[in-house]
Amino acid sequence: MEVFFLLFYEFFKAGLFAIGGGLATLPFLYEMADKYTWFDVSILSDMIAISESTPGPLGVNMATYAGYNCGHAAAGVPGGILGALIATLGLITPSVIIIIMVAGFLKKFQENKLVTDAFYTLRPAVTALIAVACFTIIQTAMLNIPAFQAGGGLLTLFHIPAILLFALLFIAMNVWKKIHPIVFIAVAAAAGILLQL
Numbered sequence: 395m396e397v398f399f400l401l402f403y404e405f406f407k408a409g410l411f412a413i414g415g416g417l418a419t420l421p422f423l424y425e426m427a428d429k430y431t432w433f434d435v436s437i438l439s440d441m442i443a444i445s446e447s448t449p450g451p452l453g454v455n456m457a458t459y460a461g462y463n464c465g466h467a468a469a470g471v472p473g474g475i476l477g478a479l480i481a482t483l484g485l486i487t488p489s490v491i492i493i494i495m496v497a498g499f500l501k502k503f504q505e506n507k508l509v510t511d512a513f514y515t516l517r518p519a520v521t522a523l524i525a526v527a528c529f530t531i532i533q534t535a536m537l538n539i540p541a542f543q544a545g546g547g548l549l550t551l552f553h554i555p556a557i558l559l560f561a562l563l564f565i566a567m568n569v570w571k572k573i574h575p576i577v578f579i580a581v582a583a584a585a586g587i588l589l590q591l
Contacts (some may be wrong), residue, residue, distance in 0.1 A: 395479075397464055398476070398477065398480045401432075401460070401461055401481045401484060402476060402478050402480050402481070402483065402575035403484065404422075404426055404430075404483030404484070405457045405460075405461075405481045405482075405485040406485070406487055406488060407422065408422035408423065408426075408453065408457075408485060409453065409484065409485040409486060409487060409488040409520055410488040411523075412453055412485075412488075412489075413534040416417070416445065416451040416453040416454075416455075417452065417524045417528075418523040418524060418527070419452065419453040419456070420438075420442075420452075420523070420524075420526070420527030420530065420531075421523055421526050421527065423438055423453075424438065424530060425458055426460070430460075430464075432460035432461075432463050432464045433456070433459060433460050433463060435534060436534075437459075437535060437568055438456065439531065439534045439535060441455060441456050441459060443465060443586075449522030450531055453485050454482055454486065457478075457481040457482045457484065458478045458481065458482050459478075459510040460477075460481055461474065461477035461478040461479065461480055461481025461482060462474035462475070462478040463477070463478055464477045464481070475579075505544075535553070535556050535560075536552065536553050536556050536557050536560065537552065537553060538550055538551060538553050539551070539554070541550045551579060556588050557584065559585050559586070559589070563578055563581065563582055566578065566581075
């Protein structure tokens, strides 16, 4: 039972500071991957890819997945459904509380200089959280740091097929702007499966 309180607490904490959307939760999710066995960094990278190409926010998808794994392992709950619900509730509860509080007085104070300054102040913090998440994703997907540290040479540092795929898709998206992004997501998924990236 204690693990469910821990699940709720950790995802509540992530939800409380997830200003700016799901990507802002990534630093908290990476910290959880280091502390607990609910998921690891490779699973988190896969979930980022899946969440960015399927409906549903990243944070909620990760909370549900982690809770499902934790509930199944810790409590013997078939399928870990209880853990999935608890983790997901932990993540969304801060947003619900904050929205209820803000909605009551935001209209009244929307022209207030302190309120507008507070929102402008949050922008750099959110940008920093997303930048850290972006760097971590690039590091996980395109770099092979363990092979480089093992003395494999500079070329072993870079995951060349992943970098080439990224570059080709980036160029293609800028050349053929009228093609729907889902086509590029499907191409990237197919290439990742074929190349085992």
